[in-house]
Amino acid sequence: MPPRTNDHAPESGRDTGPAEPAGLSAPSASTGAGAPPGPTNARPGTGYRTGARTDTGSGPTTRTRAGDGTGTGTESRTGAGTRARAETRARAETMAGVKTETGAGAGTKTETETGTRTRARTRAGAGAEAIVRPGPGAEVTGPGPGASPSGVRTASLRRFAATARHSRGAHLTVCGALLAVAMTAGAVAGGGDRGGSPAGAGAGTDAAPAAGALAAGVLAGGDLDAGIRALQSRLRAQPRDVSAWANLGLAYVEQARTDGDPSRYPQAERAFDRSLALGSGNEQALAGRAALAAARHDFPGALKYTNRALEQNPYSERALSSRIDALVELGRYDEAAEAADTADDRRPGVPVFTRYAYVRELRGDVRTAREVLERALDGASGPADMAYVATALGQLAWNQGDHETALTHFARALAADEEYLPALEGRARAQAASGDLAGAIGTLEQVVVRSPLPGPLVALGELYEARGADGDRTKAADQYALVDAHAALARAGGVNADLDTALAAADHGDPEAALRAARAEWDRRHSVHTADALAWALHRNGRSEEALPHARRATATGYRSAVFLHHRGMIERATGRDGDARRSLTAALELNPGFSLLGAREARAALEDLEAAR
Numbered sequence: 001m002p003p004r005t006n007d008h009a010p011e012s013g014r015d016t017g018p019a020e021p022a023g024l025s026a027p028s029a030s031t032g033a034g035a036p037p038g039p040t041n042a043r044p045g046t047g048y049r050t051g052a053r054t055d056t057g058s059g060p061t062t063r064t065r066a067g068d069g070t071g072t073g074t075e076s077r078t079g080a081g082t083r084a085r086a087e088t089r090a091r092a093e094t095m096a097g098v099k100t101e102t103g104a105g106a107g108t109k110t111e112t113e114t115g116t117r118t119r120a121r122t123r124a125g126a127g128a129e130a131i132v133r134p135g136p137g138a139e140v141t142g143p144g145p146g147a148s149p150s151g152v153r154t155a156s157l158r159r160f161a162a163t164a165r166h167s168r169g170a171h172l173t174v175c176g177a178l179l180a181v182a183m184t185a186g187a188v189a190g191g192g193d194r195g196g197s198p199a200g201a202g203a204g205t206d207a208a209p210a211a212g213a214l215a216a217g218v219l220a221g222g223d224l225d226a227g228i229r230a231l232q233s234r235l236r237a238q239p240r241d242v243s244a245w246a247n248l249g250l251a252y253v254e255q256a257r258t259d260g261d262p263s264r265y266p267q268a269e270r271a272f273d274r275s276l277a278l279g280s281g282n283e284q285a286l287a288g289r290a291a292l293a294a295a296r297h298d299f300p301g302a303l304k305y306t307n308r309a310l311e312q313n314p315y316s317e318r319a320l321s322s323r324i325d326a327l328v329e330l331g332r333y334d335e336a337a338e339a340a341d342t343a344d345d346r347r348p349g350v351p352v353f354t355r356y357a358y359v360r361e362l363r364g365d366v367r368t369a370r371e372v373l374e375r376a377l378d379g380a381s382g383p384a385d386m387a388y389v390a391t392a393l394g395q396l397a398w399n400q401g402d403h404e405t406a407l408t409h410f411a412r413a414l415a416a417d418e419e420y421l422p423a424l425e426g427r428a429r430a431q432a433a434s435g436d437l438a439g440a441i442g443t444l445e446q447v448v449v450r451s452p453l454p455g456p457l458v459a460l461g462e463l464y465e466a467r468g469a470d471g472d473r474t475k476a477a478d479q480y481a482l483v484d485a486h487a488a489l490a491r492a493g494g495v496n497a498d499l500d501t502a503l504a505a506a507d508h509g510d511p512e513a514a515l516r517a518a519r520a521e522w523d524r525r526h527s528v529h530t531a532d533a534l535a536w537a538l539h540r541n542g543r544s545e546e547a548l549p550h551a552r553r554a555t556a557t558g559y560r561s562a563v564f565l566h567h568r569g570m571i572e573r574a575t576g577r578d579g580d581a582r583r584s585l586t587a588a589l590e591l592n593p594g595f596s597l598l599g600a601r602e603a604r605a606a607l608e609d610l611e612a613a614r
Contacts, residue, residue, distance in 0.1 A: 224255055245275035246284035253292050260451040262493025268292050269494075283312035287319040294325050297496040299525060302326040317347040324355040331527035333362060333557060350376050350385045354392055361396060362528065364558020370396060386416035391423045398430055399560060401592035406430040421447055425456050433594020437467055454483045454500040461508065466597040480508040496524070502533040511540040528554045528564070536567045544574035562588040562595035566603050573606055582610050 231248045235241060249271035256264035269292060275285035290305035303326040309319035320343035327336035340356040353376040361369040373393045380386040394409030407430045413423035424447050432440035444460040461479030464472040483504040487497040498517040505514035518537040521530045532554035538547035551568040555561075569584030585603045593600055 224251060224258065227251055228255065240278055242275050242279035242282050243284055245271050245278065246282065246288050249275065249285065249288045250291065253288070253295055256493070257295060260453055262296075262490045262495050265292060265296060265493045265495065281308070281312060283309045283316055283319070286312065287316050287322065290319060290322040290326070294322055294329075296494050297329075297499070299326045299329040303330070315346050317343075317349065317351060320347055321351045321355055324352075324359065328355075328359060328362065329527055330525045331530070333359070337363070350380060350389060354389060357392065357396075361399075362557055362559045364560060366396065366400060366560065383416040387413040387420040387423060390416065391420065391426055394423065394426045394430070398426060398433070399562075399592060401433075401562070401590075401594070403430045403433045403594060407434070421451055425459070428456075429459065429594075432463060432466075432597060433592070437463065437597075441467065448479070448482075452482050452486055454486055454497075454504055457482050457486070458504050458508065462596060462598050466601075476508075480504065484509070496521075498524075499530060499533055502537050506533070506537045506540045511537065515541050522550075528557055528559055528561075532561075532564050532567055535571060539567070539571045539574060544571050547571050548575055560591055562592035563599065565591065566595065566599050569603065570606060573610065578610055578613070582607065585610075 228248065228251045231244055231251060234244045235248065238244065249268040252264045252268035252271060256262055256268065268288070272285045272289045272292065275282060275288075279285070286305050286309035290302045290309060293299070293301035293305060302322055306319045306323040306326060309316050310323065313319070320339070324336055324339045324343060327333075327339055336359050340352070340359045343352040344356055353372050357369040357372040357376075360366075360372065370393070373389055373396065377386065377389040377393065380389055390409045390413035394406045394413065397403075397406040397409060407427065410423045410427040410430060413420055414427070417423070424443055428440045428443035428447065431437075431443060441460065441463050444456055444463065447456045448460055457479040461476040464476040464479070483500065487501050490497040490500075498521040502514045502518035502521060505511065505517065515534075515537040518530070518534040522534045524530075531550045535547040535550035535554060538544070538550065548568075548571050551564070551571045554564045555568055565584050565588035569581045569588060572578075572584055573581035585607050588595065588603055589600060589607075
């Protein structure tokens with residue numbers, strides 16, 4: 001599976017200081033899912049390492065569900081009392097050149113002329129028209145009835161990718177068009193909010209409740225769109241509410257993740273900046289900035305903001321969790337382990353337990369990782385936590401080749417939340433590894449329609465290749481082309497997409513582009529995943545001797561990954577180290593024979609050749 005960066009990790013709806021441990025097996029009614037948070041007075045230090053079974057003690061938690069199709073309608077407020085219509089049009093036409101036009105008024109138009117005529121139109125909020133009025137009575141009309149913003153976005157991406165397949169020049173132009181689409185959509189979604197005004201809420205919003213009461217509801221797995229509208233209403237009435245601005249920023253981060261729409265990240269950044277301008281150094285906004293930086297894969301930035309947040313509130317669950325994430329992704333595993341211990345002492349609960357388990361897994365301690373996750377699942381207080389933790393257990397089992405157990409855990413996650421995309425993706429991979437290719441393809445098709453992210457796109461493309469039916473080669477190429485389209489949109493939202501690019505391009509794109517991306521990512525951080533990506537990109541460019549030290553580094557922490565072992569084995573074979581190659585390839589197939597249908601096929605063929613050459 002792709003590296004886990006806790007993009008789908010649960011987060012507390014609030015952070016007020018040390019939490020009262022409640023016992024995982026019997027959560028307190030006052031801290032169960034959906035209960036309002038109250039004051040706490042208990043001591044820290046009752047987490048996993050002391051053997052105590054504890055609840056989060058921090059109110060409801062939330063998880064991220066990518067691509068559920070909510071919240072991408074445009075809500076904009078310019079503060080100018082004008083009527084604003086935002087429209088982005090991107091056209092790819094075949095004629096013999098490239099032409100780009102950018103209008104100076106209400107719309108932006110990008111035209112690409114390359115050889116066949118294809119037209120894709122994306123309107124903000126699927127045809128929404130923003131009507132903006134200043135003051136508390138601001139009104140914004142939302143998407144028309146039946147509009148599905150994530151579906152519109154996915155369909156547009158697929159039309160672009162279909163055109164791009166036919167020539168490399170068209171492909172590059174299309175990615176440029178996507179950047180224009182993304183940047184314009186981001187500006188529209190932000191409502192031209194250069195001055196710090198909240199985006200307008202939908203018509204008919206009730207009077208705004210207090211920001212503190214909103215925080216838990218918005219970030220507790222409820223109706224995120226309704227929560228955002230309530231926060232916007234609150235800020236129209238109380239524009240200097242520091243906490244509400246921070247909570248709105250966090251809600252936008254969640255919305256970007258759930259919708260797979262990076263254009264929300266600039267909105268979140270402006271909300272956090274506004275909160276910090278009103279209340280310099282406030283912990284909520286600092287922790288929010290850390291979460292935003294991590295979502296954009298700016299892990300040094302995430303670490304900087306978590307450290308600042310923890311100076312203000314050493315018990316901030318969000319900051320403690322984000323600090324673990326940042327250190328893990330930077331490859332600073334000893335520090336990550338210390339951070340996990342500290343978080344476990346201060347704020348034991350599901351968000352911390354899941355990260356604690358992942359740190360242990362990365363160091364090869366699968367038994368402890370499984371035990372921690374099982375305890376967390378026993379104490380999960382609501383469907384969101386249950387879906388998240390059960391999925392983590394499924395991923396852990398799948399990594400160890402226990403596909404039947406993995407399917408059981410994914411089924412439990414989907415019983416808690418039938419639309420939880422990480423569980424659907426995990427189930428598809430386990431189905432493929434168990435021989436249910438048709439089921440795996442059907443499940444992954446559901447995932448990518450709702451959220452065309454690089455990991456599931458590549459996985460689906462490889463399943464099409466493995467099946468080999470009529471038209472499957474074209475279908476596979478469609479998925480791989482969409483990876484570049486998503487990377488363009490991600491970069492427009494300030495997201496670093498180099499690792500995704502390197503992993504996909506090395507096997508299914510331009511190896512030279514893969515190497516450039518992998519080197520850029522390696523310059524930023526030295527994790528096991530970046531080491532593996534750089535090793536594989538070097539190998540795919542015929543530089544296997546240079547790749548070998550990185551392949552060894554990827555497997556040096558004890559992390560059990562069949563993908564890493566497969567890559568190392570192929571690199572060892574290319575450098576003439578046949579004995580080492582046999583050991584690595586055999587270990588990969590013994591650990592998880594279904595790690596990748598195409599990769600496992602390649603590993604078996606290489607082993608057969610090595611045996612024949614003896």
